[in-house]
Amino acid sequence: MSQTAEQHQSLWLLTASPSIWAAHFVLCYASAAIWCEKFAGLGGSLTAVRLAIVVYSVVALTGIGIVGWIGCGRHRFGDAELPHNADTPEDRHRFLGFATLLLSALSGVAVLFVSLVALFFGECY
Amino acid sequence: MTHHLRELCRGIEPPSQRDSGAKRAEVALPGSAVALLPDGHSRIQSALNPAGVEAAGIENLFWWMVAGTTVVWLGVMALTWHSVRTHPESFNRRREAFIIVGCGAILPTVVLSILLVFGLSALPGLVAPAPSGSLKVVVSGEMWWWRVRYEPAEGQPIILANEIHLPVGEPVQFLLESDNVIHSFWIPSLAGKMDLIPGRTTRLAVTPTKTGLFRGVCAEYCGTSHALMKFDVVVEEKEEFNRWLAHQATPAAPPDNPLAQRGEKQFLANGCGACHTVRGTNAAGVVGPDLTHLGSRLSIAAASWPNDSAHLRRWIADSDKIKPGAYMPKFDMLRSDDVNAMAVYLKGLK
Numbered sequence: 001m002s003q004t005a006e007q008h009q010s011l012w013l014l015t016a017s018p019s020i021w022a023a024h025f026v027l028c029y030a031s032a033a034i035w036c037e038k039f040a041g042l043g044g045s046l047t048a049v050r051l052a053i054v055v056y057s058v059v060a061l062t063g064i065g066i067v068g069w070i071g072c073g074r075h076r077f078g079d080a081e082l083p084h085n086a087d088t089p090e091d092r093h094r095f096l097g098f099a100t101l102l103l104s105a106l107s108g109v110a111v112l113f114v115s116l117v118a119l120f121f122g123e124c125y
Numbered sequence: 126m127t128h129h130l131r132e133l134c135r136g137i138e139p140p141s142q143r144d145s146g147a148k149r150a151e152v153a154l155p156g157s158a159v160a161l162l163p164d165g166h167s168r169i170q171s172a173l174n175p176a177g178v179e180a181a182g183i184e185n186l187f188w189w190m191v192a193g194t195t196v197v198w199l200g201v202m203a204l205t206w207h208s209v210r211t212h213p214e215s216f217n218r219r220r221e222a223f224i225i226v227g228c229g230a231i232l233p234t235v236v237l238s239i240l241l242v243f244g245l246s247a248l249p250g251l252v253a254p255a256p257s258g259s260l261k262v263v264v265s266g267e268m269w270w271w272r273v274r275y276e277p278a279e280g281q282p283i284i285l286a287n288e289i290h291l292p293v294g295e296p297v298q299f300l301l302e303s304d305n306v307i308h309s310f311w312i313p314s315l316a317g318k319m320d321l322i323p324g325r326t327t328r329l330a331v332t333p334t335k336t337g338l339f340r341g342v343c344a345e346y347c348g349t350s351h352a353l354m355k356f357d358v359v360v361e362e363k364e365e366f367n368r369w370l371a372h373q374a375t376p377a378a379p380p381d382n383p384l385a386q387r388g389e390k391q392f393l394a395n396g397c398g399a400c401h402t403v404r405g406t407n408a409a410g411v412v413g414p415d416l417t418h419l420g421s422r423l424s425i426a427a428a429s430w431p432n433d434s435a436h437l438r439r440w441i442a443d444s445d446k447i448k449p450g451a452y453m454p455k456f457d458m459l460r461s462d463d464v465n466a467m468a469v470y471l472k473g474l475k
């Protein structure tokens with residue numbers, strides 16, 4: 001058991017979902033900005049960008065889903081219940097997993113909120 | 126700072142009103158239009174007093190936001206109350222988890238989703254261009270005033286400043302520019318804000334629905350006198366608007382009394398024409414606001430002060446006190462009767 005805890009005390013996975021959310025936002029923003037400025041022009045069609053945003057969103061949500069799944073697995077590690085607040089490597093492991101799961105849920109909603117914009121805008125303003 | 130403010134207020138009082146408390150308060154009010162308006166003046170700059178299609182949409186959104194956030198707030202308060210009142214003995218894990226996840230996560234997400242969809246669905250309409258053929262008004266943000274250029278479908282563009290008239294019931298296309306710093310164009314009663322960004326032209330379509338006087342402001346900090354960078358907006362019937370615009374397009378009428386004639390001479394002799402245009406004279410400067418029909422405006426110095434000869438006098442002799450940092454030199458070296466003549470001349474440019 002201590003071997004697993006040893007392996008999984010890293011904080012990195014915790015940052016994965018919010019990072020995917022951030023990357024998704026920047027990609028959407030940059031794609032729309034460059035497309036409208038360099039290609040479509042004022043009043044031009046946004047269809048290409050909307051399709052791109054759908055693809056970005058599917059990829060991002062898949063990534064976030066996988067991270068959340070892994071987080072959930074760690075949260076369920078062993079048979080301890082919430083709250084994971086014992087001062088043991090195992091509970092730290094579960095706690096980080098649970099936090100990863102919650103951040104993944106938040107990031108998933110955020111990605112959906114960002115991509116919602118593509119639903120309402122059909123042209124460059 | 127306080128000292129400076131006191132100076133500012135004292136500086137603006139015409140000498141005859143020095144000791145009248147009531148008058149002083151009125152004159153010192155920054156916001157000429159307030160002092161000028163007979164009644165109903167308090168709501169000329171309110172987004173909750175919409176007089177345009179766009180502002181009505183924004184007001185609607187505002188109330189939905191208030192309602193939605195009230196629901197979230199009540200949820201949080203109920204949770205707090207519950208957590209304080211619950212006895213440890215009656216603690217029920219499943220019920221608590223349900224409350225935390227329900228009120229703390231799902232409810233806000235649902236409410237925010239509804240508000241987001243509602244807000245986003247309003248956006249395309251707010252940023253859409255006005256139909257082609259609409260009246261076009263180009264507004265340039267200056268430090269700290271507004272250059273206004275009407276571009277009628279036919280004929281020459283008409284360059285004005287600090288006051289915008291609009292026909293009621295018609296969409297207007299504003300094109301917004303700046304060659305200095307970022308400003309933001311906002312007429313709360315008519316529409317949302319739009320930034321003026323150096324190197325770009327931004328657009329704002331506005332459809333006024335009620336006649337009346339409104340106030341616009343610069344809504345992005347742009348330097349010392351940012352807070353005194355305002356403008357008057359007059360929404361009027363189409364015929365009245367056409368008459369106004371046709372008149373603004375004409376050159377200034379030559380002054381018809383000796384004092385104003387002397388004022389015109391002084392105006393041209395003292396170099397005011399290097400910065401100001403008075404169409405019909407040799408004054409053709411473009412650094413400062415066009416003054417061709419200054420006398421017809423509701424206020425001076427970007428809606429900062431009433432447009433009367435007392436304030437015009439103070440402005441010419443002491444522009445920096447009335448408007449700190451203003452890019453107009455003060456002409457306090459001139460004889461006061463010359464300044465007075467210029468004020469009378471300018472006030473006469475109807």
Ligand SMILES: [Cu+2]
Nearest residue numbers: 308343347354
């Ligand atoms: Cu400004």
